[in-house]
Amino acid sequence: MQVLILGSNSATPAYGRFPTSQVVTVKEQNYLVDCGEGAQMRMQDFKVKRSRINHVFISHMHGDHYFGLIGFLNSLALNGRNKELHLFCPEALKAIIEIQLMWELPYKIIYHFLKEEAVHVLLDNNQVQVIAFPVAHSIPTHGFLFIEKERKRVLLPEELRKYEVPKYFYSRLAEGESYTQKNGEVIENEWVTAAGKKEKKYAYTADSAPHEKYEAIIKEVDLLYHESTYTELHADKAIERGHCTASQAAQVAKKAHVKQLIIGHFSSRYEEVDVMLKEAQLVFPNTQLALEGCVFEV
Amino acid sequence: MQVLILGSNSATPAYGRFPTSQVVTVKEQNYLVDCGEGAQMRMQDFKVKRSRINHVFISHMHGDHYFGLIGFLNSLALNGRNKELHLFCPEALKAIIEIQLMWELPYKIIYHFLKEEAVHVLLDNNQVQVIAFPVAHSIPTHGFLFIEKERKRVLLPEELRKYEVPKYFYSRLAEGESYTQKNGEVIENEWVTAAGKKEKKYAYTADSAPHEKYEAIIKEVDLLYHESTYTELHADKAIERGHCTASQAAQVAKKAHVKQLIIGHFSSRYEEVDVMLKEAQLVFPNTQLALEGCVFEV
Numbered sequence: 094m095q096v097l098i099l100g101s102n103s104a105t106p107a108y109g110r111f112p113t114s115q116v117v118t119v120k121e122q123n124y125l126v127d128c129g130e131g132a133q134m135r136m137q138d139f140k141v142k143r144s145r146i147n148h149v150f151i152s153h154m155h156g157d158h159y160f161g162l163i164g165f166l167n168s169l170a171l172n173g174r175n176k177e178l179h180l181f182c183p184e185a186l187k188a189i190i191e192i193q194l195m196w197e198l199p200y201k202i203i204y205h206f207l208k209e210e211a212v213h214v215l216l217d218n219n220q221v222q223v224i225a226f227p228v229a230h231s232i233p234t235h236g237f238l239f240i241e242k243e244r245k246r247v248l249l250p251e252e253l254r255k256y257e258v259p260k261y262f263y264s265r266l267a268e269g270e271s272y273t274q275k276n277g278e279v280i281e282n283e284w285v286t287a288a289g290k291k292e293k294k295y296a297y298t299a300d301s302a303p304h305e306k307y308e309a310i311i312k313e314v315d316l317l318y319h320e321s322t323y324t325e326l327h328a329d330k331a332i333e334r335g336h337c338t339a340s341q342a343a344q345v346a347k348k349a350h351v352k353q354l355i356i357g358h359f360s361s362r363y364e365e366v367d368v369m370l371k372e373a374q375l376v377f378p379n380t381q382l383a384l385e386g387c388v389f390e391v
Numbered sequence: 392m393q394v395l396i397l398g399s400n401s402a403t404p405a406y407g408r409f410p411t412s413q414v415v416t417v418k419e420q421n422y423l424v425d426c427g428e429g430a431q432m433r434m435q436d437f438k439v440k441r442s443r444i445n446h447v448f449i450s451h452m453h454g455d456h457y458f459g460l461i462g463f464l465n466s467l468a469l470n471g472r473n474k475e476l477h478l479f480c481p482e483a484l485k486a487i488i489e490i491q492l493m494w495e496l497p498y499k500i501i502y503h504f505l506k507e508e509a510v511h512v513l514l515d516n517n518q519v520q521v522i523a524f525p526v527a528h529s530i531p532t533h534g535f536l537f538i539e540k541e542r543k544r545v546l547l548p549e550e551l552r553k554y555e556v557p558k559y560f561y562s563r564l565a566e567g568e569s570y571t572q573k574n575g576e577v578i579e580n581e582w583v584t585a586a587g588k589k590e591k592k593y594a595y596t597a598d599s600a601p602h603e604k605y606e607a608i609i610k611e612v613d614l615l616y617h618e619s620t621y622t623e624l625h626a627d628k629a630i631e632r633g634h635c636t637a638s639q640a641a642q643v644a645k646k647a648h649v650k651q652l653i654i655g656h657f658s659s660r661y662e663e664v665d666v667m668l669k670e671a672q673l674v675f676p677n678t679q680l681a682l683e684g685c686v687f688e689v
Contacts (some may be wrong), residue, residue, distance in 0.1 A: 104465075104466075104469050105431075105462075105466040105470070106431060106432050106435065106462075108435075108468075109433070109435075112462075128460065130428060130429065130431070130432075131428065131429045131432055133404060133410065134404050134409065134428075134429055137404065137405070137406075137407075152434075154493055156461060156462060156465050156493075157491070158489065160461055160462045160465075160491075161428065163454060164403075164404075164410075164428040164454060164458045165459055167402075167403070167455075167458075168402075168404075170404040171402050171403050171659075172403070188490060189491055192486060192487055192490055193454065193458075193487055195452055195453070195454070195530070206647055219434070219625050232493070246439050341642070360468075368678040
């Protein structure tokens with residue numbers, strides 16, 4: 094699993110930083126998380142394969158998280174997409190999309206509305222499980238937890254020889270199947286394989302003030318993205334607007350015992366954002382800036 | 392008067408080219424013409440003063456001409472604008488803007504709806520007159536003619552001495568006023584001044600196939616922007632979609648005896664657009680590519 098940052102700024106673009114958007118890639122599938130204005134241009138800049146995006150997640154109804162969606166959807170259509178697209182979003186977004194579609198798209202958008210104030214599973218396939226969870230912003234907002242499924246099981250050569258499992262069945266063993274011999278005897282999967290790599294977790298907390306409501310769900314994730322709109326100097330604005338300072342974001346990471354923290358959603362008032370990195374690292378050393386074009390391996 | 396290109400591509404962004412948007416500047420006022428996605432980022436790139444934009448003109452309801460508007464309007468608000476903004480557009484755009492405004496803007500948008508199939512004056516102030524005219528696209532679409540008002544009258548020093556006009560009145564003479572002496576005798580303006588520079592005209596024909604309906608209004612303009620979505624190789628697509636080839640755009644310019652032609656709205660199928668310049672220049676030599684960041688003096 095990896096995370097590519099397409100946009101790192103807050104409410105308005107500034108200093109070459111675009112509004113919020115990210116691509117989470119799991120086993121060659123791209124999952125688009127928020128879609129601020131210009132996200133589709135950034136996809137071109139960073140060579141994101143749009144045909145591999147089948148799922149889009151919009152955290153809340155502030156424009157810096159969705160104004161780029163209509164252009165993206167339109168471009169998919171003009172580029173001949175016919176595969177359906179799943180859109181996980183607040184219910185209000187549907188009417189906004191539909192009023193702007195002046196023609197019938199050649200593909201279907203399947204809407205899945207986020208449930209306010211509820212933790213719920215949005216998606217569960219062979220590669221990944223995605224869970225929405227409420228955060229603490231000025232309007233209803235969800236974060237998203239990506240859980241990369243356990244990797245394929247590891248084959249144990251000596252055991253395979255001992256139980257005489259035929260080679261053609263090895264790939265099915267790796268997927269977790271057991272083998273049934275001609276005489277009907279079952280060779281259980283766990284006799285001849287070991288667990289694959291542990292599942293990995295990425296949590297995206299969207300726009301939020303620090304709040305205990307999402308502490309449990311982000312606990313011990315491998316990578317946490319947390320907004321960090323302000324420096325400590327403007328902590329009053331963070332409180333007023335349902336946002337976070339860099340130091341507060343780091344405190345969230347520390348309390349949740351996450352492995353790594355990335356911070357973004359920087360206010361347009363800052364030309365340089367290094368001071369936020371410093372403030373965060375004082376509290377939680379394993380912090381990076383979620384700058385555009387950066388890729389974080391989970 | 393000058394024209395700055397913010398976006399030069401057609402339906403979708405490609406090869407670093409953004410969708411259509413331009414800024415026409417007349418006497419330090421900026422007039423925004425169409426507003427494709429990312430226009431506000433390009434304004435930052437090219438240092439356009441957004442506070443000097445009080446009038447926005449949207450030619451038609453294809454997204455590549457307005458998807459950037461909501462983000463622009465939102466950013467104006469977040470940057471503290473309180474001056475009213477005049478928006479000249481198809482009526483359908485109002486509902487699209489309003490459904491996306493999740494808060495009350497600190498400034499007022501004054502809507503002026505374009506009249507289908509009618510040539511009509513949109514704006515007439517001391518600096519400029521702007522006229523909308525219908526063009527020939529797949530949906531109702533208007534072009535815009537900008538007429539920079541006649542410059543200040545030129546003072547004639549010898550005549551001023553002869554008629555003994557006091558110096559404090561010179562600026563009013565330049566504006567066209569006549570001077571009344573203490574004895575009631577009037578010194579007519581044209582006795583002591585000469586005409587300023589001739590008015591200048593810029594025509595923006597938006598998206599259009601070549602058509603006689605707008606021939607008269609663009610006749611002999613100083614600068615013509617005409618779309619040129621395709622090369623001759625794809626002339627069939629131009630016809631099918633209500634667009635133009637570079638060569639056709641040049642024929643329009645030639646027939647209308649304009650002074651200079653700029654071409655844009657390039658299809659995403661072309662990485663290089665020089666071939667369009669060559670095709671156009673064969674027909675109308677004084678042609679330039681309307682590439683992003685280019686400024687054309689009128």
